[in-house]
Amino acid sequence: MADGANLPAADFAAGTPRARAARPVILSLDHVDKVFGTSVVALRDMALEVRQGDFISLLGPSGCGKSTALRLISGLMQPTRGRVRWEDPQARDTLGVVFQEPTLMPWATVAENVWLPLRLRGKSRAQVMPDIAEALAMVGLTGFENAYPRELSGGMKMRVSIARALVTHPRLILMDEPFAALDEITRFKLNNDLLAMREKLDCTVIFVTHSVFESVFLSDRIVIMAARPGRVIRELAVDAPYPRDAAFRTSTEYVAHCRAASEALAEAMQGVAHEG
Amino acid sequence: MAVTDAGPSRATNTQSAPVVDAEEAGRLALMRRERTLRWALPSAVFLALILLWQGAVTVYEIPHYQLPGPFLVMQTLVEDFGSLAGSWWTTVRITVLALILAIIGGGGLAILFTQSRWIEMSLFPYMVVLQVTPIIAIAPLIFIYIDSHIARVLFIAWIVAFFPVLSNTALGLKSSDHNLRDLMTIYRASRWQRLRFLQLPSSLPYFLGGLRIAGGLALIGAVVAEFTMGSGGQSAGLAFRILESSYRLNVPRMFAALVLVILTGIAIYLVLSWVTWLLLHKWHESALKREG
Numbered sequence: 001m002a003d004g005a006n007l008p009a010a011d012f013a014a015g016t017p018r019a020r021a022a023r024p025v026i027l028s029l030d031h032v033d034k035v036f037g038t039s040v041v042a043l044r045d046m047a048l049e050v051r052q053g054d055f056i057s058l059l060g061p062s063g064c065g066k067s068t069a070l071r072l073i074s075g076l077m078q079p080t081r082g083r084v085r086w087e088d089p090q091a092r093d094t095l096g097v098v099f100q101e102p103t104l105m106p107w108a109t110v111a112e113n114v115w116l117p118l119r120l121r122g123k124s125r126a127q128v129m130p131d132i133a134e135a136l137a138m139v140g141l142t143g144f145e146n147a148y149p150r151e152l153s154g155g156m157k158m159r160v161s162i163a164r165a166l167v168t169h170p171r172l173i174l175m176d177e178p179f180a181a182l183d184e185i186t187r188f189k190l191n192n193d194l195l196a197m198r199e200k201l202d203c204t205v206i207f208v209t210h211s212v213f214e215s216v217f218l219s220d221r222i223v224i225m226a227a228r229p230g231r232v233i234r235e236l237a238v239d240a241p242y243p244r245d246a247a248f249r250t251s252t253e254y255v256a257h258c259r260a261a262s263e264a265l266a267e268a269m270q271g272v273a274h275e276g
Numbered sequence: 277m278a279v280t281d282a283g284p285s286r287a288t289n290t291q292s293a294p295v296v297d298a299e300e301a302g303r304l305a306l307m308r309r310e311r312t313l314r315w316a317l318p319s320a321v322f323l324a325l326i327l328l329w330q331g332a333v334t335v336y337e338i339p340h341y342q343l344p345g346p347f348l349v350m351q352t353l354v355e356d357f358g359s360l361a362g363s364w365w366t367t368v369r370i371t372v373l374a375l376i377l378a379i380i381g382g383g384g385l386a387i388l389f390t391q392s393r394w395i396e397m398s399l400f401p402y403m404v405v406l407q408v409t410p411i412i413a414i415a416p417l418i419f420i421y422i423d424s425h426i427a428r429v430l431f432i433a434w435i436v437a438f439f440p441v442l443s444n445t446a447l448g449l450k451s452s453d454h455n456l457r458d459l460m461t462i463y464r465a466s467r468w469q470r471l472r473f474l475q476l477p478s479s480l481p482y483f484l485g486g487l488r489i490a491g492g493l494a495l496i497g498a499v500v501a502e503f504t505m506g507s508g509g510q511s512a513g514l515a516f517r518i519l520e521s522s523y524r525l526n527v528p529r530m531f532a533a534l535v536l537v538i539l540t541g542i543a544i545y546l547v548l549s550w551v552t553w554l555l556l557h558k559w560h561e562s563a564l565k566r567e568g
Contacts, residue, residue, distance in 0.1 A: 074458075074462050075461070075462065076458055076461060097459065097462050099455045103455040103456055103459060105473075105474070105477065106560070107477045107480070107558075107559045107560075108477075116459075116463070116473065119473070120463045120464070120465050120469055148558055148559050149559075150559060
């Protein structure tokens with residue numbers, strides 16, 4: 001496991017199965033169930049091994065438990081059965097989170113919002129000024145330090161939210177449909193930028209989405225989930241190498257992966273219809 | 277209308293530097309007019325009422341011990357200002373002190389309530405009881421149990437004023453964004469950090485709303501307290517001067533004291549509105565001007 005850390009970043013990016021197996025496990029879900037009340041099964045028997053450098057998309061219709069899985073990982077909920085096992089405590093300590101809404105404090109400036117995770121660890125603003133500037137530069141918001149959230153567009157607010165997740169230098173970032181509320185042009189731009197950021201930071205991402213296209217473009221592993229009860233149907237690998245740019249979106253490879261994911265998803269939906 | 281106007285006016289405006297179309301110009305004119313009317317209309321009503329009042333007093337020859345005219349009231353206010361000013365100061369001081377105590381008591385209790393559900397469950401009903409009991413009814417008891425005059429008056433004004441601060445702040449502390457609360461949990465914020473970085477700022481607009489209500493109530497409390505408690509010798513407030521003037525049938529002076537009470541209320545409202553604007557105008561919806 002330890003030798004995984006010494007692999008050059010390029011090997012992570014290559015995403016070949018051989019390189020993947022050599023990378024250390026950050027976290028694993030160990031046959032996790034989540035039941036609400038007495039009978040609502042939000043998630044059944046979910047097993048997932050997250051390795052360093054993975055970009056995992058949880059893809060599925062609403063009610064398939066993908067957000068529940070993120071809440072279990074972030075510790076906002078405890079599983080009913082099974083457990084969430086952190087192999088890398090550092091990843092838990094620096095965990096970055098991005099919600100569907102930007103979730104910014106309206107009374108605080110952009111810089112103060114990004115400062116929050118470090119401030120909660122008792123770091124003064126002067127101490128972490130370079131970190132804040134770096135995170136804002138990463139999302140392209142240099143110069144907006146003193147703006148208030150209400151002065152920003154939806155896409156810019158989401159960028160601030162991402163900068164706040166990056167400021168702790170996370171090893172793992174959880175993203176819960178972060179771009180679902182944005183228009184398509186903004187979403188494409190943010191998708192491109194997100195991949196560019198990840199190249200620089202070399203961090204692991206678990207990304208919840210209901211968009212096939214988004215999941216194929218971004219991730220190297222797509223976990224397809226179905227609803228009622230929420231569960232994993234199958235996992236697809238997207239072995240196209242990073243960095244991926246806008247050209248990838250029009251490649252035959254991309255289209256083939258989208259078709260495969262759509263078919264798997266349709267299969268998952270059909271299963272639901274049969275059960276119902 | 278606006279559509280037919282737009283053509284020629286836009287054409288003429290192309291020569292000048294700032295491009296303003298007819299619709300924009302119309303909106304600016306409307307805004308200007310509204311700003312003027314905002315003070316002009318109430319002023320006109322005020323003037324009309326004063327003239328009507330003075331007219332009625334003159335025409336019907338109402339004696340001034342029944343209803344003095346507004347000019348006699350003003351004259352009395354100016355002439356007696358030396359003696360009224362001291363009482364005014366007493367009333368202002370009690371009002372401000374009661375308001376400060378309401379902020380500390382109401383805000384403090386609200387924070388205490390959010391820190392412990394048990395404390396809230398135990399105490400909140402009694403806060404409501406304090407609020408709904410007519411203060412006049414328990415004034416005689418307060419007279420018996422509290423010795424110091426200033427303490428009595430302050431206590432009564434406080435009871436009247438603190439509840440809106442308490443209930444609004446308590447509501448505000450619970451109204452923080454649930455995603456931000458989750459974020460605090462994920463970042464392992466302590467109870468104190470959660471309070472300071474999330475709950476207190478979220479509750480600020482609610483608190484300030486409560487404060488503006490409490491400002492008026494503190495003044496009412498100060499006046500009621502003095503009516504029921506009498507004056508404490510030299511430090512008589514405006515309420516006592518109104519009573520005293522009524523015993524002497526000095527109605528113009530009653531009105532003069534009343535004018536001072538009203539002015540105090542307006543001043544408190546304006547100051548608190550200004551404070552609200554100062555604290556919220558950068559970020560809160562209520563204090564923002566909508567663009568366009």
